Amino acid sequence: MELDTLYKTYQPYLFSIAYRMLGSITDAEDMVHDLFLQLKTDTNQIKDLKAYLAKVITNRCLTFLNSARKRRELYTGPWLPEPQVHQAEQPLDKMLTDETVSYAFLILLDHLSPIERAVFVLREAFSYEYRDIAEILEKSEVNCRKIYSRAKKKLNTDLPVHPKNTRQVDLIAESFIKASVTGNFEEFIDLLTEDVVLISDGGGKVPAALNPIVNKQRVSAFLKGVTAKGSFIGEVLPVIVNGQKGILQVKEGHPDKVICFELDSQQKTIQRIFIIRNPDKLKHIPIP
Known part of the structure; x- marks a missing residue:
């Protein structure tokens, strides 16, 4: 598959993962753009390309988050995520609205460690099975279940993951x-x-x-x-x-x-x- 076609096909999905992981539209866009620029693997040889790309972007986000936590300590005042803003009358793509995490919940995710955030986002926002999360993060399925359970206890909230427009x-x-x-x-x-x-x-x-x-x-x-x-x-x-x-x-x-x-x-x-x-x-x- 040509790189341009790959980008158009998978960019929205990979961006949605990166944004939920990073809480930054700018960083998420840069992360996805760089992934495709550096994509040298013969994609025709990859059995499940979507899963492969999800694994690459998730692990890149983990590396970024581990370094960003130190920079965040120098931030002036409270840190809030970049908001995704659309005009009120603009119809939103159904796939993206189905996977949208509410702004309040995005803030709550910042209480988790990078690995907890990765497991929680993949599980809650994208409904990944534990075996798939384990494959992405190169951990055991049992370990991923424990990480998810720990994240749930940390958050300890009834706040809905997905936004409710009432x-x-x-x-x-x-x-x-x-x-x-x-x-x-x-x-x-x-x-x-x-x-x-x-x-x-x-x-x-x-x-x-x-x-x-x-x-x-x-x-x-x-x-x-x-x-x-x-x-x-x-x-x-x-x-x-x-x-x-x-x-x-x-x-x-x-x-x-x-x-x-x-x-x-x-x-x-x-x-x-x-x-x-x-x-x-x-x-x-x-x-x-």
Whole structure:
């Protein structure tokens, strides 16, 4: 098979693995691109090409993660993954939406070691059998089961792996957009849990809270304060963030921030708000 045909056939699938492993669109794209550039094996001799490529990309991601953990320690403020943003009215490819991991769950995966993350992503996001995971990671099936079990205990959450788009999520996004325009956040604040947490990531490059903001009263004060300072001047638009309704702010023709939410177990109120402001994590977002 020609390299160009190989790339078109397998790039979306390999990117979806790499993004879930790395939490970075830029790094995932680079990783997949480099894989094909360096692909010297005669692919006609490979019995299961998809499995072979999945093995290569997963192990490359593991190597990258092991080195990235040290660099992450020097990051300014909280680290959040790069969001995948689509226009709200844009139809998404069914295969990709079926495999999409919610933004909140992507953050949760950062609590796992690289090998735990690999096993968990392959098992939960792509429904790989343990024997296939064992082949990819060159470990025993028993060992992979133990790693998965350990990862589940670490995460210890009822948070759904895949995003759920409900009318309540739509209402939350609509409420936030209305509040950002009027400056009146009371209706939106009513949708927060008492112990809500707001996490913002500026990467030390733009203003952002250096620590998570905890509880309803403090989050309310923060949102009202930044609004009064003109933080939401510009277009505030509904978008799809990792398969779920979220918000994109555009200022002077450039993405300024992406905002998305994690709901409680009843999917009624907001328990976490994520604000991504680091410009390096927004540069891939298409402006409507």
